[in-house]
Amino acid sequence: MRILVVGAGPSGLYCALALARRGHDIDLVDREPGPPPRGLWRRRGVMQLHHAHTFRGPVVDVLHAEMPCVLDDLAARRAEVAYDGDGRAIALLCRRATFDSVLREHAQRTPRVTVRTGHVTCGRTGLLIDGVPNPSDLVIDATGRSGRLTGRPPRSGTVVDCGAVYVTRQYRLRGAGLPPMNSPIGLSLSMDGYIAIAFVHDARTFSVTIIHDGSDPRLRELRDVAVFESVIGAIPQLCEWTAAGRSDAITPVLAGGRLYNGYRGQLDDAGRPYVSGVISVGDAVCTTTPLAGRGVALALWQARELVDRIGGNNLSPNEIEQLTADFDSWCEVVVKPWFDDQVYADGHRLRRWAGEDVDLSTPLPSDVISAAAERDPRLAALIAPYHRMDVPPGGLAAAEPLARAVYATGWRPGFPHGPSRDELAALCRSLTAQIA
Incomplete structure (x- = not known):
């Protein structure tokens, strides 16, 4: 045809x-x-071309089955595949x-x-x-x-609005080694009211991204390069990725509107x-x-x-x-179950970012179930197939009661050391005033 x-x-x-x-x-x-x-x-x-991307394991699997030559050429560009302990692809580290x-x-x-x-x-x-x-x-x-x-x-x-506005910049690491990481794809910090990440890409490049709900106009100042760099410097662990002499910026600061x-x-x-x-x-x-x-x-x-x-x-x-x-x-x-899963999770995340507690009167969203594995190690094996996308979101049903029991004790995930969203917004406003 x-x-x-x-x-x-x-x-x-x-x-x-x-x-x-x-x-x-x-x-x-x-x-x-x-x-x-x-x-x-x-x-x-x-617009997302130069923003942080995660190419999960299924991307590697699909390419390997149909066009392994593409993976070979990506490897020639110094893109790497991260594997788990069983030799399965977790992610392709690539821009x-x-x-x-x-x-x-x-x-x-x-x-x-x-x-x-x-x-x-x-x-x-x-x-x-x-x-x-x-x-x-x-x-x-x-x-x-x-x-x-x-x-x-x-x-x-x-x-449905994702409730996520983000600001990104790409860098290239100098020398050998990697800054602090808490996953095979980089560093992900679920802060008080926002998320801060550094994702590893190809050829020693990485992206630093701040994600918030867009409700505080002061955080719009993150689009200013001086404000962005100063804010990154105020977040422990993340600041080590962009420290002087550790890396060089290779893109402007890039804003992503409501998605x-x-x-x-x-x-x-x-x-x-x-x-x-x-x-x-x-x-x-x-x-x-x-x-x-x-x-x-x-x-x-x-x-x-x-x-x-x-x-x-x-x-x-x-x-x-x-x-x-x-x-x-x-x-x-x-496909649609993944859409439904994300809509439900985003709605609950926005309520938590607004100060509400985990809602135990409704089914727990997938990210809340996953977070409970920090407290109950039995959850790790139950949530792993979901994170690998081996099973649809409904596959978390067996994990939900265990996660619910964790939250019923009053336990909640702690926030990494660093500024809250309100403190981050105040810092943005202060930095903007200094620059002006």
């Missing part, structure tokens, strides 16, 4: 590469060109820009794939690329969280595809808060499933319509 893939993010690139290997002719179109020969790759439609660049390079040199820069719209007679009709047998919509290719509206209750957990199905209320011959995949179907780091894993799960269902077949329009419905059903079963 001749297949048009719209969007050159992870899911679009994976679909293009895998389907070309199955004998299809692929037009891969993105509205922005690839990375420049040197300097920062700026993609207006992908998103590096990840996308390597996939795009493979697409550009893969036979049967044509990579183009252009704008795709839906006209009365079909899809147009820069106003010119495109005669494709199938269109894969990989346009991401902001994509509007099919014009399908989000159904009620399926777009949403979103889920959009393929079918209208009558059970028909919104646009015949168009199947959405990746972030165009589901987005979840960056706090969980599941976005690329969920996107590649979808891409793999869609590719497997298409195979090397030459599908008729009726078969494509049935494929759309079947894939939509699969996403409802496999």
